[in-house]
Amino acid sequence: MNNNELSCNVLVVGSGGAGLRAACEACAQGASVILVSKGRVNRSGATLLAGANVSADVMCDGASLWRMGVASADPTDSPERWASDILCEGFFLNRTDLVEQYVSQAPARVEELLKAGANVTAADEGGRQIGVPGSSILDVLFRKASASDRLTVLQDTTLCGILPAADGSAAGALLLDIPGGRLISVRAGAVVLATGGMHGCYTFNSGTTGLCGEGHAAAMRMGARMSLMEMVTFCPDVICAPSRFRGSILPYILQCMGYGHLENRLGEDFLSKYLSPGAVELALGSEWNKLLLSYAMYREAQAGLCDEHGGVRFSLRGLTPARRAELEETLPQLRRGIYAELMALHDRQGGLSVSAAGHYFDGGIAVSADMATSVPGLFAAGECTGGLFGANRVAAATTQMLVQGAQAGQSAARFALSAGPRTPDPAALEQLRAEVLAPFSCTGGESPRRLRSEVSEIISRSAGIVRCERDMLLGLQQLAQTDRPVTLSQKERAANRGWLDYLEARSLRACGEAILRCSLARRESRGVFMRSDYPMTDNDGFLCETVLQNGKVSLHGITQPAAEPGRFDYFDYLERVFLRLSYAPEVTVQ
């Protein structure tokens, strides 16, 4: 044994909220845990940027929240009512076992976050939620995880692949220590994937640079079932330019709080061109704004009415001085650091160029309510899983990671401690090592950076906000052509960015193919998923889960009494479903 060969009971890959919470739980169950972080352990992944690191929604049913002493919570709410809302929000594609697990476990997770001293920035956000900055959630979880002497942390380390045992179960993983250039093989009794989203698939996204779907890709290579991979949420109001602020969702957070308005490059309001009056109200006054505003921005770009950066203008100009002062009072973060600079830029320009960016991945690795994947010994939690939120996530990614992380940590620890040590298949390890090291022995290949950019450009073009068969078939064909040899300019393994680009391109290509294959199979429009060639929501033909396994897509019908039979105009249906939400009366729909 040397430090390139490690072993543990539970290997947790990813150190955002889901990974940290899984590590805490697995340690508490008595397992030895290795926690792998692609960056800095308590400052990586999408958790850090949740709610622009100002105020991320943390949710549970109002009655439970009220019992915790949150005065704004709705004591008449219940887990059942919340579950029914989540099904409507997800346009009935949610896995009901995951929804039940989620609503029943959320109160305990939220309460422990509060008791551990998370910094609550907004407690008056409506009946079911409080606001906590992403960094505060990470701090609380990391403090708890580091208290265990059973935890080993590997930072600046990425996942190259999962190592199977001879029987095909997960028995560890091959990792790359990025600065050191060392390949590390880990033997584990169980593996938890908590690698977050596939943000790198999109050239314009709101994630950190490291979110490249490594967990999704590794699970697919193991033959794991994937669920609803076509469902991708775009966030509107993400800053396009200048490049220094590109990717920030701050304008979206401000808009959700009721501040600011949007206009095209001619200074016109454009939402009513593409949305009915009722849908405009939902776009401006509800959390269904992500899909509606993203759609309107897409149409405006198609119409050639965006600025030179491809964005529309988000502006606070219409605010009275008193409202502006109120905003800065509510969010004191706007008065310091990067956000103060951003506000100054806004004031100089009279607005900010914003557009819709790849933001949250509703689909992912299929899990059961104990967070087990279809591969024995392999568990998953948080954004890299699929199914909980169906076709549209509203409430809430931060709570998902806490609930699913704790469950995955517990299940993985129990599995590992009862199944005992496992041995990766040596042939599989050698094959994976050879694949990972291939670019070092290849001459005459291409630049890995160029190939990685090409992969995300293809996915962005073919699997964007509104998709069609022709573009997607072309996209699949073009993606297949990116599987070309690469050559590294830097020959040393340590701190080799080109090598990482090669590995990331490999994961992104697999994720893009999965998104496209599942999108092609769903011949309708529903929730965040829109097709120009199949614009109706079709409960007769597509009230089903798209399952991808070993490269093949199958459709599995869902029995959901709440979903009425029929085919509906996408926007009419969206408004109708909205009216069934328990919180609908708070927004006046015409």
Place this chain on the structure above:
Amino acid sequence: MDELVVTITRGDACARRTCEYRLPALPGASVMDVLDYIYENLDPTLSYFSHEACRQSACGKCLVRVNGKVCLACGCPAGAGPLVLEPWNEHVVRDLLCE
């Protein structure tokens, strides 16, 4: 055309050298954007922290010494230059990437 001149201290802790890069002015760019430009267009062997960067001054990992002052590469405006970029501490892995 306006030009941005960037001098970067490269190599590891034992053997250092400086390299000069000339690139087109990048309006509104941060030092991180400048490094990305050099890596993508001029020199694919450059090492700096980019593998899990938030690019929003939140993770604190992209520290670099810019014209003598330590700051976050993503939060520091590149301006019109010239820029002198050095590792922010003595524990250099390679180029601008430090432990």
